[in-house]
Amino acid sequence: MRLDCLIVLVEPLRFGVVLAMRVAYDGFGRFFWKIYVLVNVPFFSVLGVFV
Helix, strand or coil: CCCCEEEEEECCCEEEEEEEEEECCCCCCCEEEEEEEEEECCCCCCCECCC
16 A cells, blocks of 8 residues: 655745645555745745755
8 A cells, every 4th residue: 555645734825935744655664754845935936945
């Protein structure tokens, strides 16, 4: 069984920062996770920074 989900931690404001955590499970007892920091600015689309 594979599992892949994205958990949004903070809702954005007009000038806001969104924290999201992606959790994946490969079905063999291993978990993978990555934290996304998304910056919401009005003149650009959502920019993603991978930590």
